[in-house]
Amino acid sequence: MDLDAEAQAIAAEAFRAVLDPSAWSAVADRLARMCEGPAIVSMRVFGADGSHERIVGLTGVDETALGAYLSHYSAINPYNALVTSAPDNRITYDDALIDRGIVRRSAFYNEWRHPIVPGGGGLLLNVARNAQSVLALAFDLDDRGMEIAPKRIEPLLARLSASLWQATELAQRVVTESASGAIGAVIGTMSVGAIAIDRLGHVVNANDAAEALFGRGFLYLDRTRRVHGKTPFAESMLQYLLSEALGARPRTATIRLRDYGADGDIFLTAVPMVPEKPFARAWALLPDDDAPSAIVYLATERQREIDVTRRLVVLFDLSSVEAGLAYAIYRGMKREDAAARLGLSHFEAAVALETAMRKMDVTRYRDLARRVGHLSRMAG
Template sequence: MRRVSEEIGLAVDHAACDPAAWDAVMAEIGRLLPGVWPVLQMVDAAAGTGLPLVQWGWDPAHIRAYEAHYGAVNPWISVILTTPTMVAMHSEERMPVSSLRRTEFYADWLSRLGGMTASSGIKLIDADGRLAVLNLQHDLARASRDHGRLAAVMGRIGPRMRRAIETNRACFPVSAALAPGETLLERVADPAFVVTRDLVTRDLRLVEASRAGRALIAEGEVLRVGALDRIQVRNPDLAAAMAREAALACGDAPSPGSPPGPMRIGGETWQVTAIGLRQDLRGVLGMARLLVPDQLALIVLRRVAASGGGGPERLAGFGLSPAEARLALLMDGSRSLVEAAASLGIRHETARSQLRQVFAKLGVSRQSELAVFILRLRQGA
């Protein structure tokens, strides 16, 4: 499992610097774990555009049906949202097929997957209006036999995938490839730092910084650079988070506990993300491969928008009218659009028109994304 995880991890590292490479990650999982159909679902309400499912081995017709309708009525959504991040999930333990047989999700979609009715999964991200879940679909017969093996792989690659997805968001907000001559640091809007670690003290030393990173250093309120390019972080929680993420990015075993969450520093909330920079990925930084240390990490400090207000109030903040907000709050995966329209006493055509406006204003493109958005909104995420 260590060898399989490392091979998948190398593909994940590449996807961190090239969002288009997630297809190759899914293909690598499918190749190394025969009999498994992997799918990566990412929902980002602030992205301004829908994020398609990334998958391997699936019938495109099944994926289109899921995106168009069945994802919104997937009973697993509530289970996923209440499960901690980085905890392996097994469908037969949490919600067995026998309990789903009378649902629309099973009768009209899951049962048509040719026996692939069980799954193992892991929630990678669930914060700041975003959700990322890796699901490994497989047949029911191997569910109990193989879950332990699949859980071990997901536990190893999960933190690496989380860091890669976070870096995608920071560096590639529109999922565009780098232009000729453009470097990764030039693309990063948030403060970003290429660092190396002192092999003895484990202190972080600055190699290169983005424009926003240099500005943050110049301000001197959050961090500064001292002698021998050593990074000095004023807030101890932020310093610990940066050290932990850099260690993970450089290949150290993860320390016990959950990944560092957003932290309040002064008047702003920050989130720390880091990825390791292999020799073959350093070209995107515009750096000479032979002139830099072996262990390098790219650390990004991302400002997290503050949340506030109740469901209707927050939806109004996105520009939704009262009628659109009422419809959106009903689209939590528990009912169809026809049922929501009947509950509101409006025509189905009117509900469809309002739903299109809701999609446009919230930056989602599918009912499944809207359902996740609404459920997170109710939980105050």
């Protein structure tokens, strides 16, 4: 058997899995064919502490047992922590990690493993690792398979390990760039400041307007790209905002920070993103924590007014004066004060405001303020 040719063919499937993750099962199939007798080959991703296992490429399990196999192993497999302790890019036999006699006497083995998995033993190769996750290639073999493993499986894996690692690293970049790049393209077109943050609070994208606001000093990014408030009050308010958007039950939240510049106070609105779990993420080492989880919109009072009044003009066919008056009412200003601010007489303001309310199909100031407030939240 030409091990070099077989390794190249398997590596090709691994690189195809960068864009089509189902190809990991093809990798498992080809590896299983290299074994003599029954074999289960699986590609598994789980937390570095052995938790949250996901079997992403698998062959050798009968379809009737597949559901039970996957759910049981992902939920209570007691050996994952031992698997993560194995060195990377080195073939490790199971008896180097655990006592097979103890395994065979365990309820876990007798209830699940024995009817499904060949009884000889197993070996694994930890392909890649980061701070949160490990990608492992595991073999369960019968006695004959264990006998030939040093002569066939070990040399094959020695040829494959670098390619498997490269495919994993490439897939990591693909998932990262597709997740953050799309968000960056969207917020880059916004006039209002916007940043995308991951579940740990790191900024993964920021548009020019947001960077400009950071330069004013009321917020700043530390070396790890975490956003902080300049003052203790600003920091506490910001952490409240992020806890609302990134908590167990994410929800939209808005805070207002005092800023004594010409553009007025700063409004920050954090909007949780709907979780997207494309199939690629199911096996990539990239943990969910690294993906954009919320968008935080940053707008000065002046920028907020510009954006909201522009929306009022477009959506309700208001004039700029009508939109300015509607926004002033939303802000809680009296009509007389709004008129003076816009250089209008009391009569002109009354007529323009009545026209704005008719166009917006409201009859009370309260309803007018609620409708403008909805647009204001959309504008950040």
